[in-house]
Amino acid sequence: MSKIMAVAQREYKAAVLTKAFLISVAIMPLMMSGSILAEVLLRGKTGDREKRYAVIDRTPESQLFQILQAAAEARNARLKEAGKDNETIYIVESVPPQGDQPEEILAQRFELSERVRKGELKGFIEIGRDVIKPPLPDTKTSQALSQAAEKNSGISMGGILGLMPDPVVIRYQTNNPLAQEFSRWAEQQLNSAIFSKRLVNSPMNPAEVISMARPIPVVPRELTKKDMAGQIVDGPEINILIKFLVPFGIIMLMFMIIMVGATPAMTGVVEEKMQRIAEVLLGSVTPFQLMMGKLVGIVGMALTLAIVYLGGAYWAAHHYGYDHYITPQIMGWFLVYSFFAVFLFGSIFIAIGAACSDTKETQALMSPVMILICIPLFLMSNIIREPESQFAMYASLFPLATPMIMTARIAILPNLPVWQPILGLVLVVLTTLFFVWAGGRVFRVGLLMQGKGANFREITRWVIHG
Amino acid sequence: MSNLAVEIENVTKRFGSHTAVDQLNLSVPTGTIYGFIGPNGSGKSTTLRMIMRILHPDEGNIRVLGSEKLNAANDRVGYLPEERGLYKKMKVAEILHFFARIKGQRQSMPAIKKWLERLELADWAKKPVEALSKGMSQKVQFIAAVIAEPDLIVLDEPFSGLDPVNAVVLREAVLELKAAGKTVIFSTHDMSVAEKMCDVIFMIYKGKKVLDGPLNVIQDAYGSDTIRVRLEEGEVVKEQLPGVEQIANFGRWQELRLRNQQDSQAVLDALMRQGRIRHFELARPSLHDIFLRVVGVDEGELVGK
Incomplete structure (x- = not known):
């Protein structure tokens, strides 16, 4: 036992004190929240301070441009007042239309496009002549519009929008179509302006119609339950994003822990073989002690990582008031399942390492194992959507997938029957024992083998014949 | 124990x-x-x-x-x-x-x-x-x-x-x-x-x-049947040497292996006729030499198996 611990300590130290591990501990949370953080930190700094857009307003008397300009000025003033100096301000510039003939229209679009290419403008908007006239219910235009509205998105309905005649749309031309901030803002401003203008022309009371047109939201809530004192407590509002993020995060985190834990164990064994350390070690420890030591070492390392991340996740959840989504029960199951998952896959990886004579060879043997590890990732969206289905239950009882899927289901379903995680755990423990045993046999034979690596058939023979 | x-x-x-x-x-x-x-x-x-x-x-x-x-x-x-x-x-x-x-x-x-x-x-x-x-x-x-x-x-x-x-x-x-x-x-x-x-x-x-x-x-088993010789000029030639089975040439000196019971004095006498002697030593065979002999004698048998 003390030999196993000596090996485990060395493996743990060798793995944890590497720059790679320290960086992965420090960087991974950053990477996870990195895009959010980067957006917060870099907002406005990445782009120009001022963005200039041209507007061709073909509506009678250019009524819409004036509204857009006023909205832009109000927005800029609001940002200044709020002290958000690093936010971009919009400058809109009116360009009078140069005639109605198709050639004239094209020529003007080309002229403005050239200004965009030169960098004077970020883009330009062309407001169709007839946008304020409400389309009649039975026209083709109206059908296309309502279809487009159903899809409710700016880019994906390009196909339909392209069919619509210019007078009834607002065109936005730019050489950077991915930066949609301005076009969305303008779309919103112009549409509410157009809506009220249409109403002014109708016999109805505008204020009444606006309130009639307001959509009614469906608000998701958790189930109503009784608290400790027996009082019925209404269900709190559900944050769908968090509900999704928790199981997603659990699966991804456990996947990462397995990979970060097991991969270095495999490369470590290959290295010991390549640098001829294996036989030196075998002068002092048995192959089984060596393998167990390695497993204990990587499990220790993986749990270190798990605790760092779980602690971080819990702190973040607590900070934003979502800690009821990450209960001690979930964290406990997470740690228990992570422990066995690293043990299980670690012994497979170590056996692969022992069967190969260089790092390149490991890749051929790794790919089928990687597919097994990735099963939960493939099934993830299905399981998260319908965690109570028969399929989800069976998937979570498949031992190689149990750690990730079962923990995710525990997180989603507060009333998951307790026998399921327990049966899952029993199966996982049995599978782990089998793989440690089989891995140990492969390890013992493979460790001193030099030259060509083994294939799966040979490895199976080693397992059976020892 | x-x-x-x-x-x-x-x-x-x-x-x-x-x-x-x-x-x-x-x-x-x-x-x-x-x-x-x-x-x-x-x-x-x-x-x-x-x-x-x-x-x-x-x-x-x-x-x-x-x-x-x-x-x-x-x-x-x-x-x-x-x-x-x-x-x-x-x-x-x-x-x-x-x-x-x-x-x-x-x-x-x-x-x-x-x-x-x-x-x-x-x-x-x-x-x-x-x-x-x-x-x-x-x-x-x-x-x-x-x-x-x-x-x-x-x-x-x-x-x-x-x-x-x-x-x-x-x-x-x-x-x-x-x-x-x-x-x-x-x-x-x-x-x-x-x-x-x-x-x-x-x-x-x-x-x-x-x-x-x-x-x-x-x-001891292989006896003192080796003579190490160095001549002032040139190398020892096997001909005219009584009872010498084999000569191993190391460049600066030669090792002579004698047949059983061969008198080393007679070899010395014959050597003196080949040139002036700088070094003459009655030696035990080196391990290397013994190895070569063992393998040389038994090699056929070992390979034959």
């Missing part, structure tokens, strides 16, 4: 169709330096690995320190394999501490310090292994094998690749181990090293034992 550190009885080891060790019998007495010699690929390392229980014999028994069950991981046996390496990133003292710990020694720092000083490595204790030269890391590996004070030390080619200065340092360390009552088995393909150090020689060729016994006994 018997006074034999290692007993090998009728051991055979095959790798596929190749027989690496064939019906081997061997006894290594406690407290000796036992040299395994033979050319590369003759079965030395396989025999040592079987003694270490890293390989298991197909036939026969091996007893190490009186036990048949003793495995390589035993704390009383130290092992320096031929294929050896160290963790490159670890510091010298750290890796020695690790090797002591997996041998069950927790308080190893004084011994590590002593050994590093003994092998002139004290300045390198805090350096990572990858900073060491090949000779230095070989000395570190030697310390790793003996740090836990084992009773039996098995060294596979401990001197290969060492410069003469380091070879001397290591040789003295091995002799000290013997003086402390330890049993040392080492293999080498360098016969002259074995000749200088070993109490008992075991010579293996193509998996078979060809010689086994105390060095002086072996040499």
